[in-house]
Structures are given as structure tokens and as C-alpha cells.
Amino acid sequence: MALKKCKECEKEISSSAKQCPGCGKDQRNWFMRHKFLTSFIVVIVFIIVAVGGSDSSTSNTKSVSTKSDTNRVMEEKSEPNDTFMEEKEIVEVEDPNPHFDNGVFVVGEEIEPGTYRTRTANSSCYYSRLSGFKGDLDDIISNENTDYPAVVTIAEGDKGFKSTRCGTWTKDLSQITDSKTSFGDGIFIVGTDIEPGTYKNSGQSSCYYSRLSGFGGDLGDIISNENTDDVAIVTIAASDKGFKSTRCGTWTKME
Numbered sequence: 213m214a215l216k217k218c219k220e221c222e223k224e225i226s227s228s229a230k231q232c233p234g235c236g237k238d239q240r241n242w243f244m245r246h247k248f249l250t251s252f253i254v255v256i257v258f259i260i261v262a263v264g265g266s267d268s269s270t271s272n273t274k275s276v277s278t279k280s281d282t283n284r285v286m287e288e289k290s291e292p293n294d295t296f297m298e299e300k301e302i303v304e305v306e307d308p309n310p311h312f313d314n315g316v317f318v319v320g321e322e323i324e325p326g327t328y329r330t331r332t333a334n335s336s337c338y339y340s341r342l343s344g345f346k347g348d349l350d351d352i353i354s355n356e357n358t359d360y361p362a363v364v365t366i367a368e369g370d371k372g373f374k375s376t377r378c379g380t381w382t383k384d385l386s387q388i389t390d391s392k393t394s395f396g397d398g399i400f401i402v403g404t405d406i407e408p409g410t411y412k413n414s415g416q417s418s419c420y421y422s423r424l425s426g427f428g429g430d431l432g433d434i435i436s437n438e439n440t441d442d443v444a445i446v447t448i449a450a451s452d453k454g455f456k457s458t459r460c461g462t463w464t465k466m467e
Contacts (some may be wrong), residue, residue, distance in 0.1 A: 342372035354429030360398035393465035414461035424454035
């Protein structure tokens with residue numbers, strides 16, 4: 213029979229003895245002597261292990277989810293940037309009505325030759341076609357002072373053009389009058405701004421008017437002209453290119 217020593221009196225007793233016959237000391241280990249407490253500790257340990265494992269799983273899941281969300285956001289942000297970085301073709305649109313303002317310009321380089329007009333009245337407007345830039349009278353091909361809308365043809369042979377207080381010159385030669393049969397002062401395009409026909413003015417001091425074959429501004433463009441302080445009547449032919457009126461009041465077509 214296997215023997216062991218008692219934990220208390222150290223006498224030899226049977227190894228299977230739960231209690232020493234001599235001193236009565238309980239020979240079982242602590243866990244066997246406290247079964248209820250041992251069971252309670254086992255349950256607590258199990259719960260701790262279970263909860264710890266659950267938190268670890270949740271943490272791993274959140275980490276993966278966060279990484280996935282981050283990737284998704286980065287992808288969404290990258291799309292507009294990629295689009296922004298795309299090379300886009302810039303298409304230059306030619307001005308349908310070339311125009312310029314006041315100043316001195318080189319014809320053929322800074323402005324195109326052709327017929328231009330100011331679409332509104334501008335007080336003390338002065339303009340001149342130039343054959344050179346010396347600044348003397350010999351450079352002036354033709355010139356004009358006016359407070360009213362003007363039309364001018366700049367020739368290909370002109371070297372320059374000067375404009376002062378005239379506003380904007382444009383190749384938009386569309387109608388500027390409200391009526392083609394009743395109009396005031398200015399330079400007008402026959403067939404566009406006014407109709408051919410016979411007109412009578414309202415009468416005004418120092419009235420000047422002229423029928424025009426062109427808009428170069430020189431004497432060769434004048435078909436006929438008149439200075440008067442009285443009421444005037446003029447017949448504008450269908451072949452006329454333009455009509456100029458200064459200080460003449462209102463012209464009205466006669467029936």
C-alpha cells in the first residue's frame with residue numbers, strides 16, 4: 213500500500229486517506245476542500261476569456277472596416293482629381309465682329325482694314341485715317357469731328373488709325389436706328405439704317421448733310437452736300453452707300 217506523510221504531524225498514512233487518523237488533518241488539496249469557491253473562480257475565468265475574445269474579434273472587425281472605408285474615400289477623392297488633371301483642348305473662337313477702342317493703331321497688325329462704326333453717340337469724337345506716324349498734317353488721309361454715331365472705311369493702304377473720345381469701333385454694321393424712315397443726326401448706312409427715298413428735316417440752324425458713295429471720309433465720297441439754316445428736302449438714292457447729317461434735327465420720309 214502506498215504511503216505519504218501527514219501535512220500536519222508527518223506520520224505515515226495511506227496515500228488515499230482524506231484525513232490523518234492521528235491528528236485529524238484534512239489531507240485534500242485546497243481546490244478539493246473549497247469546491248464551491250473553485251467552481252465560482254472557474255466560471256469567472258471563463259467569462260473573462262470569452263469577453264476578451266469577443267473584444268478582440270470586434271476590434272479586428274472594426275480595423276478591417278475602417279481600412280475598407282478609408283480605401284473607399286480615397287478612391288472617391290481620386291476620381292475628381294484624375295478628371296481635373298485631364299488635358300483639355302482649348303478652342304479659340306474668332307471674334308465675329310472685330311472691334312477696338314480709342315488710341316492710335318497700326319493697320320494690318322493691330323486692327324484689320326475694313327468698314328467700322330460706332331453704335332452710339334459720343335461727344336467730341338475725333339478720328340483720322342493715317343498714311344504715317346510723323347504727327348503732321350501730311351499724315352492725315354481724312355479726319356472727322358462729330359458728336360454722333362459714325363461710320364468709317366479703313367483702307368488696306370492706310371498705315372494707321374487714330375480715335376479719340378469715340379468709344380468702341382466695331383465691324384457690327386447692323387441697324388442702329390429705331391426707324392428706317394425717321395432719324396436724327398449721324399452717319400447712316402442706306403438700306404440698313406435708313407430707306408432710300410425723299411426726306412424732309414425739321415429745320416435747324418447750321419444744318420449740314422451729304423449723300424455718300426463710301427465711308428472713307430474724303431471729298432471723293434461725297435455725291436452731294438448742303439449747308440442750310442432752313443428746312444431742307446433731300447432724295448437719297450438706292451445706289452447711295454450712306455447719308456450724313458449734322459445739326460439738322462429729325463429727317464422724316466415724305467409719302
